[in-house]
Amino acid sequence: MNKERGRFGSQLGVVLASAGSAVGLGNIWRFPTEVGKGGGAAFILIYLSFIFLLAMPVMLSEFIIGRSARSNAISAFQKLAPGKPWVVTGMMGVLGGFLVLSFYSVVAGWTLHYVIVSGLGQLHIQGGADFGQAFAAFVSHPWRPILYLAIFLLLTHLVVVGGIHHGIERYSKLMMPLLFVIIIVLVGFSLAMPGAAEGIRFLLRPDLSKLTPDVVLSAMGQAFFSLSVGIGCLVTYASYFSQETRLVKSAMNVCVIDTLVAVLSGFIIFPTVFSIGIAPDAGPGLVFITLPNVFALTFGQMPFLGYVFSLLFYVLLLLAALTSSISMHEICTAFISEHFSTSRRKATVIVTAICLVLGSFCSLSFGPWKDVTLLGRGFFDLFDFTVTKFLMPLGGLLMTLFVGWYLDRQLVEQQLTNNGSVPVRLMRPLLFLIRWVVPIGILAIFLNEILPLFIP
Numbered sequence: 001m002n003k004e005r006g007r008f009g010s011q012l013g014v015v016l017a018s019a020g021s022a023v024g025l026g027n028i029w030r031f032p033t034e035v036g037k038g039g040g041a042a043f044i045l046i047y048l049s050f051i052f053l054l055a056m057p058v059m060l061s062e063f064i065i066g067r068s069a070r071s072n073a074i075s076a077f078q079k080l081a082p083g084k085p086w087v088v089t090g091m092m093g094v095l096g097g098f099l100v101l102s103f104y105s106v107v108a109g110w111t112l113h114y115v116i117v118s119g120l121g122q123l124h125i126q127g128g129a130d131f132g133q134a135f136a137a138f139v140s141h142p143w144r145p146i147l148y149l150a151i152f153l154l155l156t157h158l159v160v161v162g163g164i165h166h167g168i169e170r171y172s173k174l175m176m177p178l179l180f181v182i183i184i185v186l187v188g189f190s191l192a193m194p195g196a197a198e199g200i201r202f203l204l205r206p207d208l209s210k211l212t213p214d215v216v217l218s219a220m221g222q223a224f225f226s227l228s229v230g231i232g233c234l235v236t237y238a239s240y241f242s243q244e245t246r247l248v249k250s251a252m253n254v255c256v257i258d259t260l261v262a263v264l265s266g267f268i269i270f271p272t273v274f275s276i277g278i279a280p281d282a283g284p285g286l287v288f289i290t291l292p293n294v295f296a297l298t299f300g301q302m303p304f305l306g307y308v309f310s311l312l313f314y315v316l317l318l319l320a321a322l323t324s325s326i327s328m329h330e331i332c333t334a335f336i337s338e339h340f341s342t343s344r345r346k347a348t349v350i351v352t353a354i355c356l357v358l359g360s361f362c363s364l365s366f367g368p369w370k371d372v373t374l375l376g377r378g379f380f381d382l383f384d385f386t387v388t389k390f391l392m393p394l395g396g397l398l399m400t401l402f403v404g405w406y407l408d409r410q411l412v413e414q415q416l417t418n419n420g421s422v423p424v425r426l427m428r429p430l431l432f433l434i435r436w437v438v439p440i441g442i443l444a445i446f447l448n449e450i451l452p453l454f455i456p
């Protein structure tokens with residue numbers, strides 16, 4: 001069975017596919033929202049340290065587990081710790097994969113809608129004066145957002161069905177560099193807006209008075225979501241790494257690329273936001289409601305530039321979402337095809353079908369099912385909450401404990417050094433992060449999110 005497993009064809013493919021998973025709506029849509037709420041530069045500083053001190057070691061732990069077991073997120077734990085309860089970590093991961101793909105595809109579907117609307121040159125017409133209303137009308141429509149969700153899931157499906165080398169790796173190699181080019185162009189546009197300097201100041205000059213414990217903790221949560229760690233996504237990807245893949249170097253590269261995209265997204269959003277005088281803490285509407293205003297303004301003065309700007313932006317968001325959604329899909333597909341010994345094609349169909357149903361529930365919770373709640377939350381919120389506030393921190397905690405305290409130290413060092421062939425100078429500090437810093441840090445974030453639920 002192992003001989004038939006897919007492989008990434010090159011080191012570049014490994015880094016681009018993992019970076020493709022990391023870079024997504026989390027960077028371009030969620031990061032600026034959080035920065036806006038967290039007061040700008042101070043949030044960014046904390047976020048950067050959490051990326052490298054907490055999320056990166058979890059990523060490394062996932063790489064170690066995945067490459068040494070060479071199997072899907074659940075069997076990996078069964079292989080490395082047979083008969084032990086560690087397998088629950090993998091089960092949580094696969095469950096997380098289904099949930100995250102379901103609600104993520106809803107937002108990705110909205111993005112697809114905005115690509116089409118702006119591509120047709122109708123973004124300015126659609127909103128009239130009020131883009132907030134247009135957005136609300138669209139997301140609460142009973143079937144239109146579901147149609148876009150379905151199309152997005154189908155796109156994801158088509159890449160995943162192609163397998164590792166010909167599907168995921170090939171598309172990542174094409175899409176990631178394209179993404180980068182689009183981002184740089186957009187930063188250029190944004191910096192040229194009148195009054196952009198105010199936004200740059202917001203991003204670079206820390207206001208430490210904004211740093212409440214809550215902001216510190218949401219920076220941690222953002223770091224985990226953004227690097228796709230904690231739900232076995234990278235365990236699954238690492239199972240396709242070759243023995244030559246350098247784990248530490250790959251993890252560092254992915255963290256740097258992900259951070260760069262997040263920070264550059266800030267440089268796309270905030271100079272324009274300040275330029276037209278919108279509150280930086282406008283929330284999740286920043287991308288779908290606020291930015292169309294920016295585009296409309298540009299349309300007024302320079303119609304062609306405005307058209308290009310808006311279309312490029314939503315295409316970029318869609319591409320980023322797609323390279324992430326395929327990695328979520330792969331967690332579930334790899335498990336189903338290996339565990340039930342079904343063909344990859346069949347496993348892919350099963351995952352897509354389940355996520356289409358669950359995703360429709362999430363989409364409906366913005367419209368006809370607004371009042372349908374479970375544990376006090378609509379489906380979208382419930383799935384989002386379960387993944388980012390529960391499964392990811394708990395999964396990350398368990399994975400670092402597993403690698404730091406359960407796995408044989410020699411095996412861990414062999415994985416990090418590729419059997420001694422690459423020297424890892426930072427071995428001791430890395431192991432210290434994995435054994436101590438990360439578990440304690442995650443425990444703090446986790447308790448902060450969960451305790452208030454029980455203590456009114």
Ligand code: PHE
Pocket residue numbers: 021022023024025026027100225226227228229231233324325327328
């Ligand atoms: N990291 C992705 C993003 O920033 C989201 C993601 C989460 C991807 C979990 C895979 C697994 O958009």
